[in-house]
């Protein structure tokens with residue numbers, strides 16, 4: 001079934017994780033943000049950072065979240081990178097949005113990927 005990217009779905013997997021209905025391997029948490037390990041890692045380090053609020057994707061989050069939520073979110077992304085020790089070798093942040101972005105879970109999240117050479121930015125690209 002097609003994913004609805006216009007209305008927040010309270011039954012999405014990350015909403016269930018936030019309500020404690022599904023488990024996760026937590027990396028970091030505060031009032032506004034949860035960071036946890038991806039269930040199907042695509043690199044040696046693969047952490048997902050999500051806001052606790054009901055935001056579908058990055059445009060919804062950055063338009064509608066409070067300044068406090070936005071600051072807490074990005075500080076958590078930075079703190080996760082520190083905690084994983086991935087600053088010096090480098091890492092990649094990805095936020096998929098909507099159909100063409102291949103977003104699968106309609107709750108805003110940033111992927112933090114690291115731990116080896118991540119290769120070109122997109123399949124077929126040279127950088």
Ligand code: 5GP
Pocket residue numbers: 013022024025036037038039040041095096102103104105106
């Ligand atoms: P998207 O394609 O929406 O950007 O990425 C969704 C991510 O969520 C995928 O990398 C997928 O492996 C991850 N994921 C899906 N279900 C679960 C789950 O139940 N637990 C965790 N920890 N990650 C999940």
